[in-house]
């Protein structure tokens with residue numbers, strides 16, 4: 381086993397798994413911490429991603445679940461680890477990135493690691509410690525109005541300092557461009573100066589390759605999926621050892637298609653708009669859910685006659701400014717109530733013969749995958765950077781799932797995704 385990964389949400393898990401697969405590392409994603417480990421040991425996997433739903437959980441829960449995942453990964457033979465969080469550093473002032481990273485490091489007896497949310501393939505870069513999305517500082521993007529993790533600062537050093545009492549430093553791009561040995565030397569200098577977390581600048585994949593190599597002797601890295609691009613080289617002595625086959629796939633055979641969107645991110649809003657002209661869409665109204673209306677039955681009644689004719693899309697997605705305006709009129713548990721509703725709709729759709737399902741949003745994906753009883757995901761072909769088709773494990777019938785991070789994918793993602801299925 382080359383690498384054990386802990387992802388703080390489900391779309392983030394498939395993002396990392398697809399990057400590792402692209403690096404030739406045979407990767408399996410499990411949903412939560414499995415009860416057993418024999419299946420994984422038999423699967424031929426070289427990396428395992430444990431997908432948790434801890435991004436917005438209470439800090440103590442997130443820490444406990446992450447430590448449980450770490451123990452399980454050690455049990456199946458991992459001795460190198462990857463804590464995957466969002467490339468937009470989605471978190472609250474209390475956590476959970478800092479507390480989880482601190483707890484994992486304590487458990488591994490470490491006093492230094494990296495913090496690197498950069499993901500240039502999706503426009504996320506870090507310069508002088510500041511996180512940009514397509515060259516716009518994070519706090520000036522729609523992430524400022526995220527329903528659960530509004531991001532009001534682009535400075536990752538400062539964001540991290542809010543979440544940990546440990547010392548946080550910076551490895552700037554001027555150092556990174558000098559290559560892995562120079563970066564490694566800077567890590568050593570920061571570490572001996574008592575720095576526990578080094579935020580590392582990166583603006584392109586070359587930077588990530590160098591950073592990955594410089595992390596070769598770190599038992600744990602903390603990052604978006606970006607650093608994984610550079611890890612393959614340090615995980616294997618011989619590049620020709622790279623695997624070229626995925627674990628056995630469980631392909632569905634031509635049932636109905638649906639999209640469930642619970643993300644209110646800018647990209648998902650644009651993708652929902654693009655669908656409106658092309659196939660049927662159903663808006664799920666948060667206020668109807670709160671009023672106790674039977675939204676699930678209404679949605680399934682709407683979808684039933686349409687499924688034979690092509691894909692359908694059901695969405696709670698609304699523009700971020702509308703969400704921000706509505707939040708004060710919604711109860712505190714609004715997010716989980718919307719997630720539960722979308723998850724019940726997904727279960728109903730699968731019961732009606734949907735076997736190819738796209739889900740937009742990490743929290744939403746967590747709820748849907750839970751409701752469908754999925755225990756793991758075999759990673760299939762990539763639809764767009766960070767979003768692969770996956771084949772569900774643990775479901776009574778074969779099911780293809782694409783779990784799309786809220787801000788990933790082009791405008792036509794919900795139109796084109798089907799074409800990437802084998």
Ligand SMILES: Nc1ncnc2c1ncn2[C@@H]1O[C@H](COP(=O)(O)OP(=O)(O)OP(=O)(O)O)[C@@H](O)[C@H]1O
Nearest residue numbers: 527642643645696715718719741742743744785786
């Ligand atoms: N109209 C709405 N008003 C308020 N909240 C909503 C609305 N629609 C969806 N939500 C909630 O917003 C949250 C969106 O989080 P989710 O993780 O699913 O998407 P995301 O953050 O855009 O995606 P990712 O985590 O992959 O970046 C969910 O909890 C969802 O239930």
Ligand SMILES: O=C(O)[C@@H](O)C(=O)CO
Nearest residue numbers: 392395466467604742785
């Ligand atoms: O890193 C990202 O942006 C995504 O994988 C993600 O975590 C969104 O939830």
